[in-house]
Amino acid sequence: MLPLYLLLACLALYYIFKSNTPHGLKKLPTPPGHFFHVGREPHKKFTEWARSLGDIYGVHMGQQYWIILTGDKVVGELLQKRGGKYSSRITSYYTYDLLTRGKSYFGCPYNERYRMLTPIMHGALGQRSVKENSKLLDNEFRILMQNLCNASTNAKDGVYPKNWFQLTSLNIITILCLNKRTETVDDPFFTEFKTVMEEHMDLVKITNRLSEFFPIMKLIPNTSLRNKIIANRTKVEAFLGKLIKEVENDKEKKPCIIRNFLHKKDEGILDELDIIYLVDAFFAAGTDTIASSLTWLSATLANNPEVQSKAHQELDRVIGQSRLPEVSDEQNLPYIRAIIKEGQRYCAPIYLGVPHGIEEDDEYNGYHIPANSVVVLNQYGIHMDEKRYENPKEFKPERFLGVTESSAALANRNSENRDHFGFGAGRRLCTGIHMAERELFLGVSHLLWCFRIENASPLGEDGKPIPIDLNKVRLGISVWPEDYRVKFIIRHDNVEKLLFGLSQI
Template identity: 25%
Template sequence: MALSTLILTFTFIILAYYLYQRFRFKLPPGPRPWPVVGNLYNIKPVRFRCFHEWSQIYGPIISVWFGSTLNVVVSNTELAKEVLKEHDQQLADRHRSRSAAKFSREGQDLIWADYGPHYVKVRKVCTLELFSPKRLEALRPIREDEVTAMVESIYKDCTNPENNEKSLLVKKYLGAVAFNNITRLAFGKRFMNSEGVIDEQGKEFKEIVANGLKLGASLAMAEHIPWLRWLFPIDEAAFAKHGARRDRLTRAIMEEHTLARQTSGAKQHFVDALLTLQEKYDLSEDTIIGLLWDMITAGMDTTAISVEWAMAELIKNPRVQQKAQEELDRVVGYERVLTEMDFSNLPYLQCIAKEALRLHPPTPLMLPHRANSNVKVGGYDIPEGSNVHVNVWAVARDTKMWKNPLEFRPERFLEEDVDMKGHDYRLLPFGAGRRVCPGAQLGINLVTSMLGHLLHHFNWAPPNGMSPEEIDMGENPGLVTYMKTPLQAVPTPRLPAELYKRVAIDI
């Protein structure tokens, strides 16, 4: 009896709060929420598609209730500009789940920090120091080394007589590049050897990443219905153990770099940069560790995901693949391999990267912004504490802004130059405003380089017996858009054999 009374009381409180919000504020329209759970049971697994469908019914700005938390989703260019430019400061905070709060030490990093003095400071470190043009250029040999290692690995496998005309799992090779590249940029460490064997420190690193994802996913229901959290208590011991394990590995690498700097001077890797700048910017150890893991989290999967989608589109569109190869043959030729210095002479290749990021942004809903005050967007109220999502996947399909938006046609960017680093609100794969991704140029360079090498070195076709139209272009649910069915493809070498060898570089 007491339990039923308690449930009824809580239900009444939630309904009263919902009605209070409805009458006090002019909220955006949206699907009718259920008591307690809101719209949680209405949301389809691939959320950005679900929200896009709802925007076709209710309009380009909608209310979606995650339990008792209001989430506002905007789906066109004009509203994205309002959120990310005109009301950027009022919407620059972050909603931190309990897991994000634990991982970031209550926002001591960059990704999960609220807007304020700490965020401004670490943002400055990232913009002026870590992702400066000078540092990106100094780290270019690492990127080119890892991409040529990928080419060598694909060549060995596709020319192996046992694999004659067999398809390869493209994700395997892209993931190796992303893994090795980000660990070398951040830590100055290549945990994986040329045979694909990961050392003990690398195994520990991968286990920490996997465990972090597991812990973060385990609290979903409790996050959406805060007053039910007593039913889903956070496992303080598990988070403490994970944090200690992560910090132990990171500190060990930091100590290695500190000793190395005493004998050979500072390197360009991010861990060296942060340790060198620690006193200048008054960075705590928590912030240094948080920033390093921000880069790993943001950079490891997104690059590989973007290139896999691009390759799927190129196999589905042989015309585009052939046109890109003609450009590469004309500019790079058959006697050397592509370098990042060639990019400026390869406009069509750059357009392919841009078109792939338009159709398949790796983080289609971005991370939610949280309102730090009451604000109006699109004529509707967004109360303080609400979360705001920009559906960049839907924005890039806005028929008012894009001609034939569902078509993969890189030529659109030759006809009109569209910035994708946050200055043009039609195309937002890296966000915009105060929370734009500071590593956007690094991501663009790596995606372009991987695509260029894959196209220059190989012709790509679907598996035998499959037509290009049969490639599954569906997405897996999640914060980032993995392909629902990982891409299988048949590569055929098209350059002299000596151009498939990796030249290892140690910096």
């Protein structure tokens, strides 16, 4: 019997040379590699291939055919202008049917169920919700500054702020969903949330999904993996089910997102599992991406003190030192806005996003786009394109100083004029984009108003801290920088007075 790796290699070659290209159309360019050549950093390999093959090419991932988009023009043409064709998902046995019982919102094909759920999600996270919850957001970011101040004061060697950013984003979601918040990163609820959700996201890694690419693998039962998936699914449903029950048992009937979902259940629109996995979508997307963005930016700013200095000057000139920044200040803080946009480009929390799918044949520039292809938006590749961004490996907020519109507004216009692609594209654009932009503005403006972020790494031969290595990452659906150490140094006396109410200013 052939060894497993030889069997898979033979299958890969079969799918590569199998051709169904219609007469008169060309097959998409193909790289000199396939599934086994992608490696542990697919964003880098996909970008390397794009530099020689162009902005659109196809790669055989076993039985699946992946189309990689690495240019703003082709993204706009396919994902935006032809969004009706390119807004589905290619579902799989392990990732959606088993892990979420086929109830995943993000993995839902572009069908009637998705079109029914989307207005519900937009109603919970849209512009109106952002406006109605502005005080909540202000309060949570003020508490975040308190936590960072205390944590940095008590840690001589600096802190890795990831947990505090996660706590803040979790509190925003739990307050919106069920009027619940958690005080510290040591709270059992926060610990349970992190354990369950990190395991949940880890199980959808490509290494756990070989049967998607090689269906014959379904004939070789992976009992251990299947048991892990079912065990995690049970944990997720128990964890979220407990929160839903808290809302059901709330005698005061306080309004919240879960209560709105329960009303939809009473109307026969949603069932219990629908509610669980809609809440799962809130927790997965609403906590990771914002927390990851702020974790990346803290390291990036520590490596770029000159950027901080310019931001401090702008904040002192526009805000002064007697109050914290407010949402109404955003239009008067172009450099802060530019830092946020550059952060979403330079160190985005998503490299490839959740792949789109096309269920019918299509044609682009004479190329055949086969039905049932997986379509990948290579955000990393676009963000590191020298033709689009001069010196892309430099953190340079100045490149966005002339951009006055929000990312949400730009995402629905000409793709070639977009600031970045961190929120995806087309009809699968991030549902919570308005909430995310508000959180990023409050997080970054508060951080820089309150603190100077110093690199706390060991000193190098030149007597200066060794720059934080931003190439060391933890890859998953969202991307995190490896553990680093920074200090949050209070900028002026009024910081503690405003954060802790020590006295009137």
